[in-house]
Amino acid sequence: MARITDLIREHEKYRGRCINLVPSENVMSLTARKALISDLVHRYHHKDFYGGQKYIQEIIEETRELLSKLFKANFAFPEPLxxxxxxxxAILALSKPRDKIAVISPENGGYPINLEPLDRIPIYLPYDESIANINVEExxxxxxxxxxxxxxxxxxxILFPQPVEAISDVSEEIEAKVIYDGSHVLGLIAGKQFQDPLREGADVLLGSTHKTFPGPQGGVILTNDDEIAKKISKIVGFPPVLIDNPHINRIAALGITAQEMLLYGKQYAYTVIQYARRIxxxxxxxxxxxxxxxxxxTNSHQIWLRTNEESGRIMKDNLEEARIIVDTGVRIGSQEIVRRGITEKELIRVAEIISKILKGDKPSKYRDEVELIASxxxxxxxxxxQSS
Ligand SMILES: Cc1ncc(COP(=O)(O)O)c(C=O)c1O
Structure with missing residues (x-):
């Protein structure tokens, strides 16, 4: 037996006994997971070159259609890894070297993309901590x-919807494009419980497909604009720039998850937000x-504990001793436990345990109880x- 096989088994045993509250992660259905280990994991998709394409093209097209329907977008790109x-x-498709790009600073919780090697110039959107959002006037x-x-x-x-409408209005005046990076809240957008960036004026909606969107690790880009879609195609399509093989098994799992979100997304997203508020x-x-x-x-899956880097690390470590997993942010996310079907009673008990540990109780006192809930x-x- 390979050592790695043993380690995976141990990892799965461990994580199966933990309550995961990291807001960047989620769990797929078994139905979607099966797509990841299907024969598709071995295959290429270039139809003009490779044989064996009998079903592959249809799987990709079906996924595009499901995503388009879910997000009401004319164009859906499931290629980003x-x-x-x-x-x-999107940055490469819609800007040139030396262009300025307005972003939320990582100091204010923005995603820390490094624009320097791309020769783009970041400018930071003014932020108001008292509302945890962009200061629209400034x-x-x-x-x-x-x-x-x-x-x-x-x-x-991200706790609250972004001021997409106001920013899109001004972007039109200066002919800038608005990209909504919905990596964290994509599942809440799909479930129609957060905001609707493409209707509010954003030119592009994109993000991870594995945070509140409960799919495989990967990305997606959505737009209603023909010109933008053409430019995006040139970056995510063939001949390759960033992606040659987009991993068809992942695309299939994404399509299955999109179907789940069409069926159950509203109730899922509603529960995620209610449970975050409840905690x-x-x-x-x-x-x-x-x-x-x-x-x-909060209006999202996240809540934030007030910490600094040092206390965040201690909180994360203490909670993990009781098998409750968070980041050093400290952000707490409700999405994975909702997918795993936690009851309201169990949720309240987990919150109680978190509170007791944060106030100094010994974490190991609660380990067995948390493991039992998680298992x-x-x-x-x-x-x-559910329907299989
Ligand atoms: C706002 C935002 N954008 C982009 C990303 C990158 O996503 P991925 O980890 O799927 O590459 C993250 C990841 O945490 C994020 O929070």
């Missing part, structure tokens, strides 16, 4: 002054510092597994 590559593709001034070619909305730390409320009631009570704490969550809800 990650959220990062979807963003990079951002409009900045955009008028700096005239960026692209404006990227969306964030890694926040429980923590708040027990005296833990969580901001934005007046705004119901019961082994069916994927809001998925095609």
């Amino acid at each position: 990650s959220g990062n590559i979807s963003l990079l593709s 951002a409009i001034d900045l955009i008028h002054r700096e005239k960026p070619k692209l404006i990227i909305l969306g964030s890694s730390f 926040a409320q429980e923590l708040f009631n027990s005296g833990i510092e969580i901001s934005f009570k007046a705004k119901n704490f 019961k969550l082994n069916e994927i809800k809001f998925s095609l597994d």
